[in-house]
Amino acid sequence: MINLKINGLPVMVEEGTTLLEAAKFLGFPIPTLCYMEGLSPYGACRLCVVEIGEGSKAKLVTSCTYLAEEGLQVRTASSRVVRARKMILELHLASCPQSKTIQDLAAAHDVRQQRFRQEYEDCILCGLCVRMCEEQMMAKAIGFRNRGQNRSIGTPFDIKSEQCRLCGGCIYVCPACQLRCTYNEPDKAICGACANLSPPCVEKEEFDDMMCYMDPCVACEITGKKNSEK
Amino acid sequence: MTTDEIPAIVERHLDDQGGLISILEEVQAKFGYLPADALTIVAETTKRPLVDIYGVATFYRAFSLTPRGEHLVSVCVGTACHVRGAPRVAAEFERQLDVKPGETTPDRKFTLETVNCLGACALGPVVVVDGHYFSHVNASKVREIIEKTREGLDKIEIKTDRRIFPVEVSCSRCNHSLMDPEHPIDGFPSVKITQSFGQQHGWLRLSSLYGSYNIEEEYKTPYDTVLHLFCPHCHTELIGGSDCPECGAQMVPLILRGGGTVQICPRRGCKGHILDVG
Known part of the structure; x- marks a missing residue:
């Protein structure tokens, strides 16, 4: 012990x-x-x-x-830990603002803005889906590819993998959102189940008066809503 | 080369911790790139998931999943080369070859790539073509580099390289001159001897330039075979030299006119030689 x-x-x-x-x-x-x-x-x-x-x-x-x-x-x-955490969240927000998980975490940690160049990635390369696929589903259908700026997760050659059983485990664990789900291209799809891409804050009424600190907000941009209309 | 040879390559590297990188290196050396089929076969024979193989193959810049051209042009765009105008050099290569970095010309002759530092910053901007370094390159030198590459970079510049000089040799047994002025190689009389490999006997002409490895032969002999060489005049086998410092084969001694001997390695493709000037 x-x-x-x-x-x-x-x-x-x-x-x-x-x-x-x-x-x-x-x-x-x-x-x-x-x-x-x-x-x-x-x-x-x-x-x-x-x-x-x-x-x-x-x-x-x-x-x-x-x-x-x-x-x-x-x-x-400690104050150092809190400061580091806020910075990490800002960085996650900068790369993946449309993720509900990240937005919620940011809100919970009192992050009100992010000061970096805004990107709209659909992946934070956390590798949850890769580990899920390998360790729980025993499939190893997806993995990391390339490196540095070009690093991405997916199947070899971006085609449907023979190892993939369409279990959807990767989508289930993904904190970033529409992950690898390429929905409208069945040949490239891993799961095919997740066809609903609309961000939660747009469709559901209870989110209508939600305070959104994201500027610009991807969800709003997709629907053509302006920030001032919120 | 077909994909049938891949299992043998894998077999060779099985002991060294899996040796995936060595396997991929060897596969790439055979094909010039890593074809999709080859990766699948490597995955099957190593019993490893394809994602892992694909991950490694895409991680390293040395591996290419698309066919590469005959010549690889690497333009250094590292910091030191950058400030000395490497972007202009890269742009000029792009313009003249009409490809973007990472691409190959449609005739499969050139692949253009940019690299981040070659460690030769004092020589910058540096361009490397097939292992040949070009230093202090500027946009106006690009055409010359491309032209030189088309002609073949291994061709030796006899007039400018002072390490290269012609020699005259004779048989170590009968002392008959082996020089053949009728048939020049590299612009100098060639050295004519008889070669024998298996059932085949024929002439072999060597460049008489010390430092040039150009040869011509009556019969094509396979790379890496140790040939038996004979004097065309007294027909004795030219043998009895010391062991080749490169490959260990017994070398062939020839007498130099003006004193001394030169020993050459009889292994096809081996460049081992010893010059002993009296």
Whole structure:
């Protein structure tokens, strides 16, 4: 057993426990995007950062991949952690503003704007779908391709994979939205099930008076609504 | 080359930790690129998912999934080359070859690519064509580079390269001159000897330029075979040299006019030689 302190509270965990699991055990909330129980942790979204160590040696680590160590001092909500988390959310918003998951997280962490060049990606490369496909569905139909700016997730050669059973697991776990679902091109589609692309805030009445901080908002742009009409 | 050979390539690399990159390198060397069928076969024979193979193949710039041209033109657009005008050089290549970086000309002769740094910043802007470096390139030199490449970059510039000089040799047994002025290679009398491989006997003419490896032969002999070479005058086998420093085959000694010997490797394609000037 390993003894460590999270936010000053001592906790005893088994060897091999990650900081995220230990913090969850104590009830400290840590936001996550690319973490899912039953899938191997990946540390891609960086949202689960916590601060470890003391003084000048303190550093930020991703709690989903960092294993508990004897005597470790962990802070899950220090000002540095909060600042880093907000920045990470801003970056996610900059690349993937139409994601409901990211918008909700941003709202929950009091992120009111993002200061970067706005892009409209449909993927944050968190790899959840890849791990889902490999580890739970045992298919390995999709994976990472290319690198750097051109990195993307999909099937080899962008054609329907023989390994794919159209289980839809990848779409189910995706935090970013319409993921690989290419709906109207059946040959390239992985699932074919998800044909509903309309953003939730446009169609449903209860979202009519929703406060939207996204400017420009993809959903509004798609429907031709202007921000002032909201 | 057909895809039938791929399982053998995979087989060769099975011991070294899977060796996927080595496998792909070898497949690419055979085809010039990585065809989709080949990747599928590699996946099947290595029993690994195709996504992993495809991921590696697309990750590295060295691998290409589209056919490459005969000549690969890499224009460095790294920082040092960039400030010295590499973008203009790249644009000129684009204009003259009429392709964008990453593309191949329709006649499959040239593939143009830009690279981020070749580590030869002091020579910038640098252009590399088939492993030959061109330094301080500017837009006006582009045509010359393309023309040189079309002619063949391995062709030696005899007049300008001072490391290259003609030699005259004779048989180490009968001392008869082996020079054949009737049949020049590289513009100098060739060295004529008789070669034998299997049942075939025929003449072999070597360039008499020290530093040139151009040869002509009566019968085509396969690459990498060790030939038996004979004096065309006394018909004794030219043998008894030291071991080739490159490949270990026993070398063929020839007497240099003016004193000394030169030993050449009888292995087809091996460039091993020892010059011993008295």
